[in-house]
Amino acid sequence: MRVRVDEIPDSGRTLGFHWDQEMLGRFVPPDDPFSLKLLKPVNVVLFLEKSADHVRVTGTIKGDLEVACHRCLNPVALPLDERVDMYLVAEARTEGDEEEELDSDVLLYEFFDGEVIEVDELVAEQIFLALPVKVLCSENCRGICPGCGANLNDEACGCKPEASRSAFANLVGLKKPEPEQ
Ligand SMILES: [Zn+2]
Ligand SMILES: [Zn+2]
Secondary structure, eight states, X not given: OEEEGGGSXXXXXXXXXXXXXXXXXXXXXXXXXXXXXXXXXXXXXXEEEEOSSEEEEEEEEEEEEEEEOTTTOOEEEEEEEEEEEEEEEEHHHHTTOTTOOOOTTXXXXXXXXXXEEEHHHHHXXXXXXXXXXXXXXXXXXXXXXXXXXXXXXXXXXXXXXXXXXXXXXXXXXXXXXOOOO
16 A cells, blocks of 8 residues: 555544555565464554654554464464554655754654655564564474474474584573483
């Protein structure tokens, strides 16, 4: 969806729509480490308000996501409930106007061409911003054996424990799991 700024009435414009997996597919990189899925279409409600030098976008993005555990790749449900509050600032108009005071309560500023708001891009961006840096199915996830590829949560594999213990588990200071023999 694209919204032209000159089509936003002075009283503002409300957008309410569903945003689905197919739409997401247009923005997810092919090597997406999250294997991000929308369990149902995301519910988007946005209010666009224009001023002389920016468009403020407020609203909510809600849905149920599924992402892959970073250690074992099992699916992990991730509720999405994002509050949107951002300024879209027309790029051309801010040049030479850097002293302008921007409202510090607003969470996010972004530049756009000043004419067309790429709403789908904006939604995709908000969803990606909402993803945690690291997703684990559980704090104690044992991950995948680098030797044989077995999911160590489900089965003990025949590899030596040294080989299957991820270096990362030590780094984050978790208690080392005792070998299960
Ligand atoms: Zn896991
Ligand atoms: Zn193994």
